Amino acid sequence: MFSYISLEERVPQTHPLRKLRAVVDALLATMNREFDAVYARRGRPSVPPEMLLKALLLQILFSIRSERQLVEAVNYNLLYRWFVGLNIEDKVWDHSTFSANRERLFNEDLARAFFERVKHTADWAKLTSDEHFSVDGTLIEAWAEPLSFKRRDDDSASPPGRNPEVDFKGQERCNDTHASTTDADARLFKKSQGDKSRLCHMGHILMENRNGLIVDVEITHASGTAEREAALAMLKRRDNKNKRATVGADKGYDSKAFIKGCRKLKVTPHVAAKDKHSAVDARITRHEGYKTSQKVRKRIEEAFGWIKTVGGLAKTKLIGQAKLTGQALLCFATYNLVRMGSIGGWWDAHHA
Numbered sequence: 001m002f003s004y005i006s007l008e009e010r011v012p013q014t015h016p017l018r019k020l021r022a023v024v025d026a027l028l029a030t031m032n033r034e035f036d037a038v039y040a041r042r043g044r045p046s047v048p049p050e051m052l053l054k055a056l057l058l059q060i061l062f063s064i065r066s067e068r069q070l071v072e073a074v075n076y077n078l079l080y081r082w083f084v085g086l087n088i089e090d091k092v093w094d095h096s097t098f099s100a101n102r103e104r105l106f107n108e109d110l111a112r113a114f115f116e117r118v119k120h121t122a123d124w125a126k127l128t129s130d131e132h133f134s135v136d137g138t139l140i141e142a143w144a145e146p147l148s149f150k151r152r153d154d155d156s157a158s159p160p161g162r163n164p165e166v167d168f169k170g171q172e173r174c175n176d177t178h179a180s181t182t183d184a185d186a187r188l189f190k191k192s193q194g195d196k197s198r199l200c201h202m203g204h205i206l207m208e209n210r211n212g213l214i215v216d217v218e219i220t221h222a223s224g225t226a227e228r229e230a231a232l233a234m235l236k237r238r239d240n241k242n243k244r245a246t247v248g249a250d251k252g253y254d255s256k257a258f259i260k261g262c263r264k265l266k267v268t269p270h271v272a273a274k275d276k277h278s279a280v281d282a283r284i285t286r287h288e289g290y291k292t293s294q295k296v297r298k299r300i301e302e303a304f305g306w307i308k309t310v311g312g313l314a315k316t317k318l319i320g321q322a323k324l325t326g327q328a329l330l331c332f333a334t335y336n337l338v339r340m341g342s343i344g345g346w347w348d349a350h351h352a
Contacts, residue, residue: 248297
């Protein structure tokens, strides 16, 4: 007995992944130049970049923990096969092959190219604002244990055993003298008083205020000034630089240097004022838009919450700032796609 199964017929016409795949395929069709740059010199790689990127989108959307589980799910899940572009009889890649190709093909430049195309699609649909923004940062825990945070000049061998006991009591450890042997880009940092210090990176995003879409992403070392420096860098990269704009921010951005930097960029800093020694004056707070910016800026936490609970970036599984930047860009591009689908009415998480 023979049976012919059409994947196209198996996926309901109303399934939200149908519209998403159509949008993603249209975006990927414009990236031939970027894909050509990462092709192997002798023929195509064993995992085409288009399929690789769509598989990584599935991993983010469905919170799949590892690439091994992702490849396994693509193998038996007909919906995933259809979305990636595999026929039912096609052999799925080995997980080690997939990971090796991801390591070689998927870089920060490719991720930013995809992110920018998603953003331009939102601009074309008039879903974004080029006048009103919000900015914030968050900590992304590094894939490194506190035990790996050692003195830079320490050449001594680690104690034997899989889980050696190391006593740091009474020792002063700081980023100037110590570094992680697992992830050299990670920094020991805590964002607030009372919080515990942890090895982490810092992620920053610029959100437009019309529909809460993310228009820029930056990954930096964790430090006390990183949020303000990254915010100015992202504002400098914004479209329509000659147009007046506003940016909402929390009290962490209340500093003379940040406010002065915003004014140089023709951006009015709607920054929440500290209780004492605030740099925010009446020139900022007197505008009616100040209250609006302070209210809308809190929506930026939705994006951070999504990438950490759904996108899997509460703790990165990648080593190094460059790889994390690529993953963060893809996560926020996916968030924008889902957000655009919710606005357009074709994305329903209950049917995904």
